[in-house]
Amino acid sequence: MFRQLGLIGCGLMGGSFALAMKRAGLVKHVVGYSKSPSTVITAQKMGVIDQMAESALMAVSGADIVLIAVPVAATEATLRAIRHLVHPNTLFMDVGSTKADVVAAARRVLRERLPSFVPAHPIAGKEVAGITHADATLYQDCQVVLTPTVETDMTLIERARAAWTGIGAQVRVMTPDAHDAAFAAVSHLPHLLAFAAFLSVQHQPEGAQFLELAGPGFRDFTRIAAGDPAVWRDVLLANKAQVLAQAELFKTTLYKFESAMRDGNADVIEGLIKQAATGRANWKK
Amino acid sequence: MFRQLGLIGCGLMGGSFALAMKRAGLVKHVVGYSKSPSTVITAQKMGVIDQMAESALMAVSGADIVLIAVPVAATEATLRAIRHLVHPNTLFMDVGSTKADVVAAARRVLRERLPSFVPAHPIAGKEVAGITHADATLYQDCQVVLTPTVETDMTLIERARAAWTGIGAQVRVMTPDAHDAAFAAVSHLPHLLAFAAFLSVQHQPEGAQFLELAGPGFRDFTRIAAGDPAVWRDVLLANKAQVLAQAELFKTTLYKFESAMRDGNADVIEGLIKQAATGRANWKK
Numbered sequence: 001m002f003r004q005l006g007l008i009g010c011g012l013m014g015g016s017f018a019l020a021m022k023r024a025g026l027v028k029h030v031v032g033y034s035k036s037p038s039t040v041i042t043a044q045k046m047g048v049i050d051q052m053a054e055s056a057l058m059a060v061s062g063a064d065i066v067l068i069a070v071p072v073a074a075t076e077a078t079l080r081a082i083r084h085l086v087h088p089n090t091l092f093m094d095v096g097s098t099k100a101d102v103v104a105a106a107r108r109v110l111r112e113r114l115p116s117f118v119p120a121h122p123i124a125g126k127e128v129a130g131i132t133h134a135d136a137t138l139y140q141d142c143q144v145v146l147t148p149t150v151e152t153d154m155t156l157i158e159r160a161r162a163a164w165t166g167i168g169a170q171v172r173v174m175t176p177d178a179h180d181a182a183f184a185a186v187s188h189l190p191h192l193l194a195f196a197a198f199l200s201v202q203h204q205p206e207g208a209q210f211l212e213l214a215g216p217g218f219r220d221f222t223r224i225a226a227g228d229p230a231v232w233r234d235v236l237l238a239n240k241a242q243v244l245a246q247a248e249l250f251k252t253t254l255y256k257f258e259s260a261m262r263d264g265n266a267d268v269i270e271g272l273i274k275q276a277a278t279g280r281a282n283w284k285k
Numbered sequence: 286m287f288r289q290l291g292l293i294g295c296g297l298m299g300g301s302f303a304l305a306m307k308r309a310g311l312v313k314h315v316v317g318y319s320k321s322p323s324t325v326i327t328a329q330k331m332g333v334i335d336q337m338a339e340s341a342l343m344a345v346s347g348a349d350i351v352l353i354a355v356p357v358a359a360t361e362a363t364l365r366a367i368r369h370l371v372h373p374n375t376l377f378m379d380v381g382s383t384k385a386d387v388v389a390a391a392r393r394v395l396r397e398r399l400p401s402f403v404p405a406h407p408i409a410g411k412e413v414a415g416i417t418h419a420d421a422t423l424y425q426d427c428q429v430v431l432t433p434t435v436e437t438d439m440t441l442i443e444r445a446r447a448a449w450t451g452i453g454a455q456v457r458v459m460t461p462d463a464h465d466a467a468f469a470a471v472s473h474l475p476h477l478l479a480f481a482a483f484l485s486v487q488h489q490p491e492g493a494q495f496l497e498l499a500g501p502g503f504r505d506f507t508r509i510a511a512g513d514p515a516v517w518r519d520v521l522l523a524n525k526a527q528v529l530a531q532a533e534l535f536k537t538t539l540y541k542f543e544s545a546m547r548d549g550n551a552d553v554i555e556g557l558i559k560q561a562a563t564g565r566a567n568w569k570k
Contacts, residue, residue, distance in 0.1 A: 123500035143498065172498075185486045186499035190506045192542055193482055195561040200531075200538040201470045202564045211568060213428065213457075214471035215408035220505040221475045226565040233555040240546045246485070247543060251536075253485040257477055258532060261525045270518040276480040279487045280511040283496060 001162065002091075006063030007032040008056045008078055010043040012126060013095045014069030015134025018048050020167035023136045033059035034131075035070075043131050060085040065093075065163065072096040072234040076105035079117075086113040091156045091163070093120040097183065097231070098238040099147040099176040107149070115153040118160040121145045121179065122169060123187075129228045140168035147176040184242035188235055189250060192243060194225040195232070286447065287376075291348030292317040293341045293363055295328040297411060298380045299354030300419025303333050305452035308421045318344035319416075320355075328416050345370040350448065353379040357519040361390035364402075371398040376441045376448070378405040382468065382516070383523040384432040384461040392434070400438040403445040406430045406464065407454060408472075414513045425453035432461040469527035473520055474535060477528060479510040480517070 005027045007014050014032075021027040032049030033056050034040040043049045053059035060066050060082045068078050075094055079086075086092060096102045099119050106117045124142040126133060144164040148157050161171045174182070201207050236243055260268035290312045292299050299317075306312040317334030318341050319325040328334045338344035345351050345367045353363050360379055364371075371377060381387045384404050391402045409427040411418060429449040433442050446456045459467075486492050521528055545553035 123498070125502070143500065145498070181491070182495045182498045185489065185492075185495045186503045190482060190503055193478060193539070194506060195558050196539040196542055197475060197478060197535055198565050199557060199561045200535040202560070203538070204470065204534065206466070207470075210467045210470045213408070213430070213467045214568075215428065217410070217509040218471045218475055220508045221479060222565055222568075223505045224502040225561045227558070227562060229555050229558040229562055232558050233551055236542070236546055236554055237549060237551060240549075244543060244546060247539070249489065250482055250485040253488070254478070254481040254532070257481055257521070258529060261521055261529060264522060264525075266518055266522060269521055270514050272484060273480050273512070273514040273517050275487070276484045276510045277512060277514055280483050280507055283499075283507075 001159075001166065002027040002065040004028065004063045004065070005030045006053070006059040006061070006066040007049060007069065008059050008066065008082070009069035010034040010039050010048065010131050011069060012129050012131070012133050012135075012138070013122070013124075014067055015043060015046075015048045015131045016124075016136065016138035017067050017069065017095070017122075017167070018043075019134055019136035020139055021163065024166050024168075026163060026166045027065065031059050031061075031063065039131050043134075046131065046134065048131065048134055056081045057085060060090075063090060065091045065159075068092065068094040071230050072098055072102065072238050075102050076109060079106055079109040083109055083113060086110055086116050088116055088153065090116055091159050092117045093160055095120060095122055097121055097187065097235045099145075099179045101238040103147065103149060103176045114149065114151045116156060118152055118156050119147045119176065120160060120164070121147070121183075122164070129231075137168075139164065142169050144169045144171050145179055146171060146173045147179045148173065149176075180239050180242050184239055184246045188239055188243045189246040191224050191227055191232055192236060192247065193250070194222050195227075198222045198225040286444075286451065287312040287350040289313065289348045289350070290315045291338070291344040291346075291351040292334060292354065293344050293351065293367070294354035295319040295324050295333065295416050296354060297414050297416070297418050297420075297423070298407070298409075299352055300328060300331075300333045300416045301409075301421065301423035302352050302354065302380070302407075302452070303328075304419055304421035305424055306448070309451050309453075311448060311451045312350065316344050316346075316348065324416050328419075331416065331419065333416065333419055341366045342370060345375075348375060350376045350444075351378070353377065355379075356515050357381040357383055357387065357523050360387050361394060364391055364394040368394055368398060371395055371401050373401055373438065375401060376444050377402045378445055380405060380407055381523075382406060382472065382520045384430075384464045386523040388432065388434055388461045399434065399436045401441060403437055403441050404432045404461065405445060405449070406432070406468075407449070410512075414516075422453075424449065427454050429454045429456050430464055431456060431458050432464045433458065434461075465524050465527050469524055469531045473524055473528045474531040476509050476512055476517055477521060477532065478535070479507050480512075483507045483510040
């Protein structure tokens with residue numbers, strides 16, 4: 001389907017994409033670039049990439065598919081570095097968790113070349129980062145949201161869909177704003193709450209003893225608190241308006257519980273928990 | 286080790302204890318009582334209990350070990366129903382997630398018979414309730430906290446420890462207040478936050494679409510939101526002072542993130558996430 005993948009950023013997300021595309025026979029040759037020389041060497045040793053590139057621009061040269069898999073805040077600089085080789089007929093994608101900011105950066109930098117860029121967000125990840133955790137099955141059965149603009153080339157959207165579908169993912173198409181609103185609610189705010197919850201326990205004088213007593217519920221609840229600090233710093237800032245709005249809604253709900261507890265209102269508390277528990281139990285996964 | 290187990294409440298917790306004690310050869314005969322006649326019939330059909338009792342008091346009769354596995358708020362009435370058969374040399378335990386309230390109830394009801402009662406909290410559970418989910422391995426490798434009072438019979442504490450250890454659990458001894466402070470932090474507040482977080486998404490106009498997009502991080506973060514409403518209503522009320530205090534600490538931490546986001550202070554945000562992520566990654570499980 002594709003001849004050559006240019007991979008910019010050889011971390012967990014990018015490395016897993018390259019491995020999956022190769023395993024599925026969807027790409028013949030992978031040229032990879034990473035800011036860190038040791039990462040790109042490891043990627044080649046692991047067979048994730050076939051050839052090392054000395055710059056992002058070199059990784060793009062000759063590629064018919066390019067994946068930009070760098071922290072969200074580095075996307076604009078990356079687009080700037082490669083813009084001269086952003087041709088029609090080459091599919092350019094990113095993997096960022098926020099999309100309005102990425103689309104705005106792409107619009108600023110790529111201008112008339114914007115149609116080649118299909119913004120993508122694969123809903124996948126691990127609480128470990130780096131090339132050594134790259135995994136050909138990472139995107140198997142996950143969802144991938146594409147957030148094209150009105151300018152985006154329809155043919156490239158379909159090629160993007162075929163690539164992700166070919167490695168086992170399900171593809172949805174949304175506007176960048178709808179994407180960011182949804183993920184503020186179901187991903188960014190939950191991460192923020194998990195960071196704050198873990199930190200709040202940890203910072204207490206008896207925090208260490210408390211943490212020793214924590215069980216499997218706490219383990220699962222705080223799993224996402226181990227997320228990559230640079231990645232989540234960028235996400236929380238890139239989507240801050242939506243995340244702060246979701247935080248307000250959350251606090252309003254929390255306040256309902258707190259005031260029912262203060263009043264000793266068992267019926268209200270049970271009613272609220274019942275709605276949450278029923279909703280959660282009936283939720284798809 | 287024991288001759289006859291009197292089981293009051295044949296749900297997930299009680300049923301799993303009976304199965305585990307039998308499998309480990311630690312008890313010969315189990316007599317069970319449940320408020321719901323169909324539950325006790327199912328428990329007998331499943332082999333969880335050997336004999337049905339028509340009342341809590343009948344379940345205690347002839348037992349040398351009694352487990353009270355009813356919702357926390359029903360503990361006092363249960364103790365009242367059985368108090369005439371609370372003899373020395375018989376080990377009485379509960380499984381409640383809060384302990385100061387249980388100890389206070391036991392003190393009120395049992396009075397001079399208080400030494401026979403060893404308050405227990407096994408840190409185990411599932412997001413499903415009921416006898417049909419009873420599982421002989423539920424307590425394998427879990428922690429059990431015993432919160433005896435100064436009056437509690439030392440021999441019975443040791444028998445309690447031997448019973449739980451015999452079915453694969455690790456036993457700790459704490460005061461009821463220290464227990465409740467710790468579990469407000471690592472269990473009760475996390476449940477409250479998960480209930481509020483799920484509900485807050487669900488109640489939004491686009492909540493249903495948002496939930497369809499949620500991935501594995503959200504799944505794990507909200508797993509505990511499917512907890513049993515009656516159980517968690519009782520826990521949140523029984524331990525409300527400690528839970529509300531933990532909620533204040535949590536909100537203070539959340540506020541630090543929110544204000545750093547508003548200020549666009551990337552360093553502060555990254556620093557906070559790094560502390561949480563490092564702490565979580567180094568945590569035992």
